[in-house]
Amino acid sequence: MQIKIAIVGFPPFSKLAKEVLIDLPPWVTYEITELPLKFLSSPESIRELESFFDPATIVVSGNRSSLSLKQNLNNLVIPVKMTGFDLLELIQKVGKEEVVIMNYGEDIKALDNISSLLNIKVRQIQFNDIQEAYTILEHLRDEGVKDVIGGSWVCEAANQLGMNGVFYYSKRAVENTLQDALNVVKVYRSKLEGVNLFKTMMNISRNGLISTDSDFNVISINESTKRLLGIKGRQTHDINLNKLIPNLMPNQASEEWNEPQYNLIFEHDSKKLMADIIPVSFQGDSMGHLISIEDVVKLKEKELKIRKNINQKPMMAGYSFADIIGSSPSIKETIQQAKKYSRANPSILIHGESGTGKELFSQSIHQYSYRSIHPFITVNCAALPESLIDSELFGYEEGAFTGAKKGGKVGLFEMAHQGTIFLDEISELPLHLQSRLLRVLQEKEIVRIGGDQVIPIDVRIISASNKNLLDCVKKGTFRDDLYFRISVLQLYIPPLRHRPGDILHLFRHFIQKNERILHVLSKVNMNPLTTYHWPGNVRELQNVAERFLVLCDCEDLTSEFLESTLHMALYHPHSVLSNKDNKKPHGFFAEELERIKIALEKAEGNKEKAAELLGISRTTLWRKLKNVK
Template sequence: MKPTIGIMSYRWLTSLIQSIAYKYTDTVKLITVDTILDNVLPKALEMEENQEADVFVSAGGNARLLSRHLKSPLIEVQVTGFDILLALKKAREYSERIGVITYQSKIPCLEEVTNMLTFSVRELTYTTIEELDSILDILQAEGIETIVGSSLVMERAQLRGMSGIFIYSTQGISLALDAAVKVAISKKIESERAERFRIIIDFAYSGIIATDKDGKVTVFNPSAEKIMGIPKRKVLGNKVEDVIPNTKLMNVLNNPKPELNQLQSIGEIKIITNRIPIIVNGEVTGAVASFQDIGSIQRAEETIRKRLYEKGFLAKSSLNDIIGKSEAIRQIKNEAYRYAKTDSIILIMGETGTGKEIFAQGIHNYSLRSKHPFVAVNCAALPENLLESELFGYEEGAFTGARKGGKPGLFELAHGGTIFLDEIGEISPKLQARLLRVLEEHEVMRIGGDKITTVNIRVLAATNKKLWDLVARGDFREDLYYRINVFELQIPPLRERGEDAFLLGSKFLSKLRPEIDDKEISKLLGHPLYRAYHWPGNIRELKNVIERISVLYEVGVNHTSLLTTILRKKTIESPGYLEVEEIYKVLKDVRGNKTEAARRLGISRTSLWRKLNS
């Protein structure tokens, strides 16, 4: 939006301004008001109140009157030396006796100029229209019939039949308008800057207080009102120590050094504040403090964590989702329920595919942290450097390819909730040391950073290895072992869970093929081949077997033939073992896709890697 210039002029001045206005319309908006003396002030004040003009331009009596009342910038059209000489030259064409009439004060240096002229010039001033009329009467009585002056002077002179010469020229008006344009643009820029500053201050989450060099409050934003419970009207313009209880802002006025991250009590409210002096050209001109209610910081952090939770860091399973009626599974579920209500670390142990992560999710959802994030990470699935950056995060520029602005680690994202470290036995010695510090100090530092971040997390860990054997071999830190083994859950393998394989298979098959009735499912999964199978891949393998059954099953199919086709090679395998030929055959079928191969073989991708490398 263009800045606006309000022009308060009259008759001849208005005409001259309009004749050159086209030069300025690309830069500013011109509003011309044709009025005089008694009427000019109310109109100008109305425009100022409604913010219709950034700058005003006027001349003569109008300008003198407005200058005493307007707060906005006012540019007066001055009578230049060129103007007066040109006007006198024109007046000389009418008479050798000329009157020059101006408002309140005479034109500087006019007397020196007239002393050099060969004709007579008499200069007079007026304050009111009545006084102007009296002066014109006197001049006319003296035989002076040619008058130089403003629009009002010309108008009153012509009413008497006198000749009037306008004292202003387009040159003088252009000079005034040029100056007004510069002021208007500058004011507009400053106004927009001030408005941006005001909006930033008003909508800042932090409370902000600023004072002048005498300690009087000049800024007190809405957040400061809210945090302190004090209305702005009671604070602005007053000494800060008189209106803010326990203020320490005067400290930085008297001793101009920043005071950062200071804890302070304002009544019953605890805040964290930064106080700094305002120094201009080496002189302290004031002080400013920004502060936040510690309680609101915690609530905001809680909101952020909740949003992260809603974006996917959540546990989908509960302990009730764990299917099984065997004594082994009932006992371990009872332990899980008891451990869930504590905040201690739990080490979940069990073979591949026994459902360790399902237990971890169930424990989280039954704990007091259930409304907070659940973050799971497979420690065996990532190389050491990548795992470190995922767990601890990194700062911008920490390494080649680091994301601009850095990235929070999973420990930070799990704040308030639970982090599940699957395959913890695969962590390198270097990361074991960093993990131990997190568990003991509840602090993390991003890669490439120097800032310590406190985290409030519960750790659940899982492994399919015998960690104590790793400790004995020196592959796992003994202190870390004792730190994570506060509570231990030993998940039984499926082969030790009796009828649970039948229950699980029935549940999965009913979901995949709902049209197969329960009696048929009972006959199929009650077959000796199915019941005798020892499930080396545990529940993960069982799911894959059931998926194959769901695809190959047809009404009237021979159960023995179907199960023999699916289980024939598995029945001769020892627990946890797959022949290399079978692995490579499946890899060939899926064109080397290890994720799909692991799924078809009923083992985890990590186990597949381990078997290929063994």
């Protein structure tokens, strides 16, 4: 529904409105509608205006016209109000000891005070229709009155009778009223945006969601709920929740619903469902309830899948410092620092870009420490749903919640007792779990969900993040006290581009299983590898090596073929092979341009040397530079 501001009035008023311009947002339209002259003589005529305005239109009109418009229209009508300053200007403009003002419907009360202050006689005359107004104006003319202050029609009629009609609305008054209308429109739009956001959140949720009023009458229901309950084309608005889902709330006292109700199992059409019912209140007053519904069978399937993903890795570290390949000063220094940290017990925070080997270092630290014979458990905080991460980390007792395993479950912190737990992507941990983790760090003990027994644990925590946690602290998504607890020791892993001397060692390591290729690799120009910027770091290099091995399989390994294949492996061959027009995408040119820039810098601008570094001819380099331009 289009939001609109309609300015309604007689010709002098609409003319003034056209002269007043204010900045309106692009989502607001406005129009100026002139009232017919019969408006004052025929009340029925105003009903004709109803067809012009939809419910979202805000009507702006003169103070006197607004009285009738409000009585006959359902729209919001905002009158143009005259200020005391406007009235003073009008009186000054007339410049007479006696001022005559004609008003439609009622007098202007503010004029009584102004009259006594200025020692000017203000004569206000009321009229209720056109004929009455015309008669009054004729009498005033016969009395010798020259100037009459009034609205649109009074001014026009006075001019026709040879008098001077003074219009009592100013540009300032109209502009202020339009600004008031715009403010109302903005509030209205804000509410519409909130309603639309709520509807969108309802519809994108995979869970069934129902909102009700305080008497449990349904206000809204999403598509997932309709599927779960088997609702097809039936009207659900205003239907009571007990009628819609009879088995959900049997015989509970009404006061029980003032508190959240979780994990309510019920049957509906031979289907087992689970519901959470949350009361919604505002300033202490009940507004209704929000009900979330899930299919128990699908919930179990989801939980099983998540648990499999969590537990697919062994509970022991598989790597050590010997598995970290590199001889550059930066990686050697990082390894030495990590070894020092291994002998200590405080928490470690590992910084590094994606693909630099944060988990490899965490396992190596564990293997080098006195905890190496005990479990090493990896937890990806971003991979666990918020609803399960609590029970996975800290475990639960039997009967703690619906669907809990018989005998309960040992949490990952308990499993890691005397060992190490590696919390990858810790920046994604929800705030309420950050407080629980802080307690584990401080007290070195946990309590299972649904339990009352304190379990002491001895676990070293290594955390990692590819985000700047201090930025997360500033944004309020990460607790500052937890940050200082987990970052007693900090380890920074340099990106691959900062250790170019290790690139060829790593590449040979990744292709060492193919001795045939490894044997002839010394004849190949490997400069493309060392000049590439490696945004994906070691993980990307490993992927390039695997592509290279696949492309070289069952081929004649000449130097030219290997160089061409290396180029294809480095710059994603699908970008070329899958493009029917043989046009290279923007990303391809960006990466190749970066290589050429680096080579030219190393060669100090010498294109012949740069071509040699790139492993291509000088002619090819010229052609590539021309294509880039």
